[in-house]
Amino acid sequence: MIPREPPRQPQIGFVYYPPFRVQGMSIAGEATVVQVPELDVCFDIGKCPRMALASPYVALSHGHMDHSAGLAYYFSQRQFQGMGVGTLICHPGLEEPIHNIMRAWVNLEGQQTPYKVVPLAPDGELEIKNNIFLRAIETIHTASSQGYVIIERRSKLRADLIGQPQEKLMELKKAGQAITRTIDIPLVCFTGDTMWGSHFDRPDLLGAKILITECTFVEPEHRDRAAVGRHLHLDNIIDLLDRSKAEAVILTHTSRRTNMSETRRFIDAKIPPEHRSRVHLLMDSRANRARYAQQLQTLDSVKST
Ligand SMILES: [Zn+2]
């Protein structure tokens, strides 16, 4: 008798929400890595699938192995493939443990891998692209944790000066007056692992166009598990949908205790119809394929008209 084939790897999840792609892998306790290629960032690194290497920044939510295991490999492969030194952004409490891991690899390998760690305290910001800032947001989990919001910072003419002639504006500027104001547009938020708390009242989290949130448990009997592990439950997501202005809410970190078709069933039954179309499950490859095929088709029909 011929033995069975080895089990297949789960597929990389993919939600295209123009102009951003959200792609990666996120299964509770196994691996979480969520990349937005257009913003140069990977949220968490999971086991470092090949696609993650293309991001020059990794924003780590916390140190649990399913989110951080691939770190040293990420730095090493970026170096090996000539992609430049990778940068890791993390909670200040994790900076030293990460240096320790990298030191351990020097001893193991007998060679040094270049890497960069940037500690970012909650509400701290780092400019990752021109006018694009990564902001850390405090969350609550069983280990030191934080989520992130990516902000686009634009400079706009002061509201009271709109319609004024150019000469007047130049005059004010010469006189040392600020004629512009800064506005922050939250583009993408990634909560990382977290329980429900006051961070879900934050305007930057609620205003993000794309909200990537964990939803570890969906079954009513799993509410206790969510509380013990300091995770979110589908019930929290329903509250969140009422508040969030996000055009796309992408659920990640679902538990294997409930399979994908069951998870989809719970979501369809619980989420009010007015919110259903903006909720996506990162690891629902069937729905992802169908949505993408639909997007391609729409593009084709636009081209041919
Ligand atoms: Zn996790």
Ligand SMILES: [Zn+2]
């Ligand atoms: Zn965790």
